Amino acid sequence: DVEAMKAKIIAHPQYSNLLEAYMDCQKVGAPAEVVARLTEARQEFVARQKSSMTSSRDASSDPELDQFMEAYYDMLVKYREELTRPLQEAMEFMRRIEAQLNTLTSANGAPIRVFTDDKCDGIGSSEDDQDNSGGETELPEIDPRAEDRELKNHLLKKYSGYLSSLKQELSKKKKKGKLPKDARQKLLNWWELHYKWPYPSETEKVALAES
Template identity: 35%
Template structure:
């Protein structure tokens, strides 16, 4: 009887976690023999736990040990479900972050940064005041502004044309 109650509690917990009743949506059907067994089981679980059981032994109330066992089983099941879906959640999270990283800054933002760049092409190092103004105008973070200028200088600016050819020849060796 205790094992039947424990199984019933597990089914209820699984149903509350998943929202699907056992056997629902699987296409599984019961044979006639199982129908007879299910009818007798239904009498045991008629929805009230405080009435006498089918053997006349009193209410179907789990003992403290049974409750703690059921709680432990419920927690283990919950943990297993979390572990089962954890990898999938991590994959989705990484994909979202990857897409976010691969994104470019908005066009109006880059046009403001490029305008500053062009007006200071001989020495494209913004002062702290310039950076603060750009943060206000663009809505970007200071770190984003700094990174944009670092990348822009690496890609598009050479302070001394002769030094850039020297660096290129060093790289080939």
């Protein structure tokens, strides 16, 4: 029975942690007001759950459900980490841009703020980190040329394997050589006649090869 299974899941001791992990996924990248609503909803659920707890805590006689709840919780935790990583990388990139702009315009007065602290909510940083920052982030001065070199080296390191394999594929194709001019012209003529469906059948392929 579906309803009975739902009731067992909700009554499971791990359900509160499962719900928290799910809401943490929803908080990633969400506006501050959405994060506040999600936090409030979970607190209300925990309060209701505590008030409705019975002495049946020892009735956990379903190892399969225990395993499911634990696996689902671990999956949600990993999913949140995957969601958080690109946002953290984007924030780090924006901090570098902000530092570069401040370096270039340091003689013109107040520092530039590309984003404020309230835009950093929900991206996986802990409350302790936010408290210790004092609302401001100390940004080191960055040499734009050094930053360009670092970016180029990063991209080259990341895609060097792909580029080398692509180069090998291109060199293989070059070794095969080009079609003779007459054969190439016959193919072009065939494509012009069959432009609505330029995919030859097996019989047509044989005829083109023989011609």
